[in-house]
Amino acid sequence: MSLDGRELRDALGRFATGVCVITTVSSEQKAVGMTANSFSSVSLDPPLVLWSLQNNSDVYNVFAAPRHFAVNILSSEQQAYSNQYAKKGQHDLDPAHYRLGKYGAPIIRGALATFECELHATHEGGDHLIIVGRVTDMHQRPTGEPLLFYCGRYHELH
Numbered sequence: 001m002s003l004d005g006r007e008l009r010d011a012l013g014r015f016a017t018g019v020c021v022i023t024t025v026s027s028e029q030k031a032v033g034m035t036a037n038s039f040s041s042v043s044l045d046p047p048l049v050l051w052s053l054q055n056n057s058d059v060y061n062v063f064a065a066p067r068h069f070a071v072n073i074l075s076s077e078q079q080a081y082s083n084q085y086a087k088k089g090q091h092d093l094d095p096a097h098y099r100l101g102k103y104g105a106p107i108i109r110g111a112l113a114t115f116e117c118e119l120h121a122t123h124e125g126g127d128h129l130i131i132v133g134r135v136t137d138m139h140q141r142p143t144g145e146p147l148l149f150y151c152g153r154y155h156e157l158h
Contacts, residue, residue: 016150019074019082022051023093023106024066031093031106032062035086037149038128039071047135049115052128058088064129065122070101071115071133072108074147079154081108082147102137113140 017037026032038052049071053063063069074082081097084090098106101116108114117133124130148155 010151013151016148016155019147019149019154020051021072021074021081021085021108021111022063022069023072023098023108024063024069025104025106026062031095031098031100032059032091033072033085033093033098033106033108034059034063034091035082039073042132048120048132049117049135050130050132052125052130055127055129059091060129062091063131065119066105067119068103068105068136069117069119069131069133070105070107071117072111073113074108075110075112075141076145076147076156078108078110079147082154107139110144111139111141112144112146114138 020036020039021033022036023031023033036051040050042048042050051071053060093106098108101107103116103118105116115135116137118136120134121132122129145157
């Protein structure tokens, strides 16, 4: 059976996700970020998380093997961050949007939760690279609503 790519994408879009900005520091020591909704928990012991990087991403070389990175779960008030860091060529982080974490990865200010990670493994996954990180530190806000993505649009909890 052959699957139509557009139909598959539409069906996958029926799975509601949160929105994250993945951050790291490039080899040129620039703080960079990219929007992703392919984040998932893998293991509590050891503490592992994963996200997926598209093979043709304009920042593939920056994110394919960072020693340290952070997964920043955005709040509903941070939709502009999601839009900004989703655009090709728009991955340099605004200095007002972050601070540096304990291990050097940028931490998005006001995120609902942030997981500072050390690269654990990468795996080829079709047109994406699956990046697994070992959580080395984390931060969370006690309040706030998540930025949600469903069927190609942002949504709010009701």
